Amino acid sequence: MKSKKILVWFRNDLRLHDNEMLVEAIAKSDSILPVYFFDPSHFEYTEEGKINAENNSVQFLIQSVAALRNSLQRIGGNLLIINGSPEDRMPALVEQYEISEVYHHREVATKETTVSSNVEDLLWKLRINLKHFIGHTLYNKEDLPFPIKDIPDVFAQFKKKTERDAIVKGCFLSPETINLVDIEDWGEFPDHSSLISPDLIGGEEEGIRHLNGLFEEGAEIYARHNSRAANADKYVFSSKLSPWLALGCLSPRKVYWAVKNAERKFGTNPNFTHLILGLLWRDYFRFMFKKHHVNFFTDMISDVQHSLSAEAYDHQLKQWKDGNTGHRLVDQHMAELNQSGFISHASRLLVATFLVHVAKLNWIDGAIYFEQKLIDYSPASNWGNWANVANGGKDPRFKNAFDLDKHIKLLDQEIYDPSSASA
Template sequence: MGRKVVLMLFHNDLRINDNATLLKAAEIASTNNGRLLCVYVSDLADTLTKQTNKTPYYFDEMGRSRKQFLVESLVDLNESLQRLSNRLLYLPTDDLSTDKLPSTIDAFTQLCQLIEQHAVTDIYISQTADYHQNQAYKVLQHQFPQISWHRYSNNTLFAVMSSTKDLPKSFTQFRKQIEANHDLLNAENNLTITPMPKSLPPLPDDMIGNSVFFYKAQTFDKHAQHERCFKGGESSAISHLNSYFKSEAPSTYKVTRNDLDNWKHSTKFSAWLANGSLSVKVLLNRLRQYECEVIANDSTYWIWFELLWREYFYWYALTHLQKLFWFRGISQDAPSTCFNKERLEQWQTGTTSYPIVNACMHQLKATGYMSNRGRQIVASCFIHELGLDWRYGASYFEQHLIDYDVASNWGNWQYLAGVGADPRGCRQFNLKKQTQQYDPNGDFINKWQGNKISE
């Protein structure tokens, strides 16, 4: 058997612990003195799909906070790989890196050149619900039919479902089915965690002195950072995991989770889960440990409940594929909403006539984050009060949210627009009532200048 040259293509699995894809790639590359290329391409899917079939609601540039969180995640991943005697390779087609190639070759072409130059024999990827990313993989696989492809489950509680065709039409049905047949929260044993590699095979010899593809992060200035608590990367994710479950917060989560602006009142795991810096299996095992050693109550159960929501939308995205982005969603009828540039800009800039909505939108622009309650409030306003095409709202969230997850984001927007998994149809929130309930003294609105009518 000839020497293996393995390419590990990172996407939403930016960690070294509980990463079956990385471990298996390392194992096969270790045979017969093989080599390992650890590669991240930030816009592979954009190159082949969104840019060639560009929709009017698609954005051109990732928001500042989301970009910074991703950069920090890649820096941390690179440091972890270096400790294991390898390093992250990055195809610099945008401004996530300070080092630019002298050409303007697109990401897909750069990746193809890298594969050809080093005679890659195997490509390892983690399974994803990202339709556009999976389409890019198909094109790449067609381009190199001689290469062996390997996929592993890294991002979900369940590696497979019996059949995506049998996915329940509502979350409640899904939850009841899971808890009846696969109640992982109360199972006898913890979920199996893939061990971290002790070391990694080296890069190809001719890359050791070639720094063109070595990842180097851009520097962000620190102004305009409002109470920035999120920092990207596996190290930060594990630190937050430990501090959260050492506190009393899990035991009160169900009571506090709707708070609009308190760091400790919700779990805040979503950002690290979204780009794979944190394993959902590691998180669930830690929740089980908390229930065993501290307390099991409605609040700890509700954390499990939210993880099941995440799981449901993952399989929902895999089931409905490109319908996740259709105006009518999975429904037979299109919504009675439309595009209006002026109202869209008012919503985006937080200059509507609804102070609670404005405050949430200012918070999002400044921090890249918004509470789940806030997201429901602004989405309901977007669809019902402003009468806008829900896809423009989903795309704006994709641009700015540091915890953007394709399945959860687009699935939830469909849910609220009445074209998705909600059997009750459109869900409209009374904005006055929401304000009275969640910001009765106006503290949140005042802090985030919700009464400000212009920027």
């Protein structure tokens, strides 16, 4: 009898824990073929033909894929590394190894969904099914208290109804053993330049270690300052979990239940509350993309009216990118972004406010630059946040969450009284 082989196509889901796709593939097959594609169209190359990993996000990705391979090897598995696009290489893989079905996680942004559609069409010609899984959100779409088409565009309404009427499911357990399709050569990682000392290290284990280390820190910071309740938000830390969440090294549910356990141990505090709020914002932006598709932000794209020549415009944009605007807060945050690939959410709002409302440059240029630089780049969150800073996004009451006047005031203070701005 012919055995059933399932190809597990890893994308932004680089983990063993809480991975329904992997768990189901193991349960429903005789053997699986885990695969990751390093798509050449996603990378810049040096003159020597190496992937340019001076960008922190590329280095973080390579570390995360390597960590996934190591995790799979520890339970008797492996990860096939393909240097090529899924569209070019998937059909031949399916035929060569007599694959019965392909599993993957569905994405929401145009570039990613186009790849899925192309692969699905190619597999359909081979009479092979591409099965879609959803594993990037805290709440499964089928568990929401409304269908996708009726999801509230106002974040406050989405948050209230979802928290009240939906439940967060438990995490799927990590598999303990894997039966593999028989392969002689599991592939090599692409030749790449490397950073000497990246600030954050990619991979599931590093993500879990970072997550577990947050709670005592968060409780300690809050306890030290809880007598100043009126200023509690000043003592909310930046968790820096987003890089591991963006690549799926951590699942949102893993973070959620870790926070709930920490609340039982340390009590509630704004640091823990903000972690869950961040997960809700991630869900909101992804579901907005799902509901509105690319219109989520293209409805708000308009020509910026300014008197600058093309040369002057490009010069001002370059000053912003290089952290050379003359505004200390903006320049400080942009320098940090360029060096590490990460700045806090508040910092992102501030530099975006400057670009759009002070320099009056096109927000699209800012969003594209963040896409290039952010170690935690996620299409829905990046483009959604930029659109909201520009003109309120789909939420007409976004000013409740983003206080433009406050950010302009911070920038004004920096302009007229630099000593008043925190270093």
